[in-house]
Amino acid sequence: MAVTLAQAINQALKDAMSDDERVLMFGEDVGRLGGVFRVTDGLQEMFGEGRCYDTPLAESGIVGTAIGLAMYGYRPIAEMQFDGFTYPAFEQIVSHLAKMPNRSRGTVKLPVTIRIPYGGGIGAVEHHSESPESYWVHTQGLKVLTPGTPEDGYSMMRAAISSDDPVVFLEPKRRYWMKSDVELPVETEPATQAVVRREGTDASLFCYGPMVRTALEAADAAADEGWYLEVVDLRSLAPLDTPAILASVQRTGRAIVVHEASRTLGMGAEVAARIQEGAFYHLEAPVLRATGFDTPYPPAKLEEYWLPDVDRILDCLERSLSY
Amino acid sequence: MGRTVTGVDSSDEGPPGDPHGWLPPDEPVSLLDPDGSYHEDPEHPLDLDDEQLRELYRLMVVTRKVDREAINLQRQGQLGVYASCLGQEAAQVASAYALGADDWIFPSYRELGAALVRQVDAAGLLHLYRGTWLSDHDPYAHNFALMSIPIGTQALHATGFAMGAKLDGASIVTLTYYGDGGTSEGDPHEAMTFAGVNDAPVVFFVQNNQYAISVPLDRQTAAPTLAHKAIGYGMPGLRCDGNDVLGTYAVTRRAVERARRGEGPAFIEAMTYRMEAHTTSDDPTRYRTKEEREEAAKTDPIARMKNFLTARDLYDDELEREIDEQAQELATYVRDGIYDADHGDPMELFEHVYVEPEGHFEDQAAQLRAELDSAGEGS
Numbered sequence: 018m019a020v021t022l023a024q025a026i027n028q029a030l031k032d033a034m035s036d037d038e039r040v041l042m043f044g045e046d047v048g049r050l051g052g053v054f055r056v057t058d059g060l061q062e063m064f065g066e067g068r069c070y071d072t073p074l075a076e077s078g079i080v081g082t083a084i085g086l087a088m089y090g091y092r093p094i095a096e097m098q099f100d101g102f103t104y105p106a107f108e109q110i111v112s113h114l115a116k117m118p119n120r121s122r123g124t125v126k127l128p129v130t131i132r133i134p135y136g137g138g139i140g141a142v143e144h145h146s147e148s149p150e151s152y153w154v155h156t157q158g159l160k161v162l163t164p165g166t167p168e169d170g171y172s173m174m175r176a177a178i179s180s181d182d183p184v185v186f187l188e189p190k191r192r193y194w195m196k197s198d199v200e201l202p203v204e205t206e207p208a209t210q211a212v213v214r215r216e217g218t219d220a221s222l223f224c225y226g227p228m229v230r231t232a233l234e235a236a237d238a239a240a241d242e243g244w245y246l247e248v249v250d251l252r253s254l255a256p257l258d259t260p261a262i263l264a265s266v267q268r269t270g271r272a273i274v275v276h277e278a279s280r281t282l283g284m285g286a287e288v289a290a291r292i293q294e295g296a297f298y299h300l301e302a303p304v305l306r307a308t309g310f311d312t313p314y315p316p317a318k319l320e321e322y323w324l325p326d327v328d329r330i331l332d333c334l335e336r337s338l339s340y
Numbered sequence: 341m342g343r344t345v346t347g348v349d350s351s352d353e354g355p356p357g358d359p360h361g362w363l364p365p366d367e368p369v370s371l372l373d374p375d376g377s378y379h380e381d382p383e384h385p386l387d388l389d390d391e392q393l394r395e396l397y398r399l400m401v402v403t404r405k406v407d408r409e410a411i412n413l414q415r416q417g418q419l420g421v422y423a424s425c426l427g428q429e430a431a432q433v434a435s436a437y438a439l440g441a442d443d444w445i446f447p448s449y450r451e452l453g454a455a456l457v458r459q460v461d462a463a464g465l466l467h468l469y470r471g472t473w474l475s476d477h478d479p480y481a482h483n484f485a486l487m488s489i490p491i492g493t494q495a496l497h498a499t500g501f502a503m504g505a506k507l508d509g510a511s512i513v514t515l516t517y518y519g520d521g522g523t524s525e526g527d528p529h530e531a532m533t534f535a536g537v538n539d540a541p542v543v544f545f546v547q548n549n550q551y552a553i554s555v556p557l558d559r560q561t562a563a564p565t566l567a568h569k570a571i572g573y574g575m576p577g578l579r580c581d582g583n584d585v586l587g588t589y590a591v592t593r594r595a596v597e598r599a600r601r602g603e604g605p606a607f608i609e610a611m612t613y614r615m616e617a618h619t620t621s622d623d624p625t626r627y628r629t630k631e632e633r634e635e636a637a638k639t640d641p642i643a644r645m646k647n648f649l650t651a652r653d654l655y656d657d658e659l660e661r662e663i664d665e666q667a668q669e670l671a672t673y674v675r676d677g678i679y680d681a682d683h684g685d686p687m688e689l690f691e692h693v694y695v696e697p698e699g700h701f702e703d704q705a706a707q708l709r710a711e712l713d714s715a716g717e718g719s
Binding site for chain 2: 021060062067068075078080081082084085086088089090092107108109112113117118119120121122123124125126157158160180181182209252255256257258259260278287
């Protein structure tokens with residue numbers, strides 16, 4: 018049955034809320050409207066206004082009350098409506114959600130999931146297309162997950178809700194309507210493991226979230242030229258599955274990291290560092306990065322020039338092969 | 341007749357323009373004058389027996405003694421820093437005392453008095469300030485959340501917790517402390533918004549001690565009083581003399597019981613004065629005069645309660661001795677617990693970051709282990 022990423026996440030929320038009455042879903046417009054992307058569609062109807070509710074328009078309040086609810090014993094899922102509107106909640110996420118379990122010597126657990134639609138490619142107005150993952154990955158105490166397929170949208174969301182650790186769950190909004198033929202529920206690989214989406218021999222593409230499909234398209238194009246790319250979907254950005262990354266590089270000898278986020282201190286920097294620390298002698302070429310530029314996210318009419326695409330990835334491949 | 345109290349009870353009605361009676365009274369509620377003379381207020385009858393009156397006094401004296409001990413420990417290099425509650429004993433003790441056993445407190449970092457009401461291990465609290473760890477008490481054992489340093493952020497945790505209690509049908513009220521400076525931050529604003537919209541059983545208790553480090557109240561707000569802000573969030577704004585332990589108790593009690601009845605949150609502005617520096621690192625002579633402090637000292641919360649008890653024949657030398665001994669005992673316990681207290685195994689740095697660490701820092705933990713081993717340290 019054809020299921021979109023948005024439908025898969027929606028089903029995961031429904032199933033989690035059915036299985037455990039401590040699971041709550043709240044945020045801006047998630048109730049009656051069902052969310053601006055309809056990811057929470059039907060939840061309020063099924064579970065009532067107590068368990069799926071609209072909050073005031075205040076992101077710090079959403080995350081801060083989620084912390085209080087979790088301290089009480091609930092398992093809150095909080096939606097940030099868009100990536101660019103998570104910043105008001107930054108302090109609650111960084112200073113409390115991520116730190117309180119450690120501060121409390123483990124006596125306080127905060128099983129909170131923060132859902133954030135992220136990334137560009139949908140022609141949106143400013144502040145609606147950002148890729149803030151480095152902020153969360155750099156915040157110790159969080160797990161950061163991002164699905165690249167509808168199957169993972171379901172399975173990884175269930176894992177996030179089940180986790181006793183706080184999870185930032187980044188949903189690639191341009192892929193909300195991407196379909197897979199799958200029966201739900203589905204359980205994919207453990208959420209903190211990277212997965213090889215396509216095996217290859219000439220170079221490894223490390224990607225996640227919205228770039229998984231782009232990387233697969235690049236691998237298709239490269240195959241037409243006789244180059245076989247391995248596509249590794251990182252899935253979990255914190256923790257990062259270093260053994261899987263190194264294993265792939267050991268097979269191919271070349272690595273290209275692909276992400277929408279700006280290059281400097283993006284995930285590519287960390288992946289490259291780990292590769293050169295752990296697989297130095299396997300490298301045939303420097304680790305390269307096909308990413309967004311170090312400029313603010315562009316206006317909609319210019320985003321095709323900014324976002325990494327098949328051509329930018331193949332350009333990196335060409336450079337890598339030239340060593 | 342002047343309005344002395346606002347819409348704390350569901351039956352109350354206010355004047356035109358304030359139909360719910362949510363605007364604060366002209367004067368803070370006060371039952372004990374600075375000289376200890378008591379005046380009755382029909383809206384705030386004294387529902388405390390003699391033992392409870394003595395208990396409030398005892399808690400204030402013990403708080404002051406332990407607070408002094410903490411300052412001394414800092415002066416001796418045993419604490420990195422300490423934020424004293426000198427002068428604010430009544431505000432803290434009375435408000436915490438007004439809660440039920442199942443109710444929760446979400447403190448800032450200055451609430452030693454409230455912590456002692458909850459019998460939180462006072463030496464444990466000070467580990468935050470010594471730097472041996474970031475806390476040392478189980479919040480669930482005392483219904484007392486961890487001390488929170490980022491200003492006002494805990495107001496949201498109190499609100500979320502109260503929303504949870506309400507959803508769960510539990511008879512639990514939460515009370516959160518912050519200061520006059522905290523009212524300028526965004527999180528208490530969002531917390532009051534959420535609390536109002538959700539009718540959450542939470543009491544926002546502001547100790548208006550006149551200064552946010554060096555910045556006086558008139559640089560924080562142009563509102564007539566902090567309590568005037570409450571009506572904007574749909575809750576009553578109450579005021580009390582925070583140095584009057586009985587008045588503060590009575591006002592808090594009503595707010596707590598109102599919340600417990602399901603009538604929603606309330607905001608209390610307790611007027612007090614921070615007699616000490618902001619923290620031991622601060623130098624208040626740079627921003628306030630000796631005369632001002634001397635004037636404030638005349639409103640001391642402990643002296644007036646002692647006069648009250650004496651006038652009621654509830655105070656004698658024996659009680660004084662008994663309380664002094666208890667205070668000294670706890671101060672000694674704190675000193676023994678903190679003095680030269682060592683940090684735990686450095687490997688604990690990795691222990692509580694995640695419930696399920698999954699390769700987050702295995703190699704880094706191994707690195708520290710190796711560094712400890714080569715230095716001959718650790719366990």
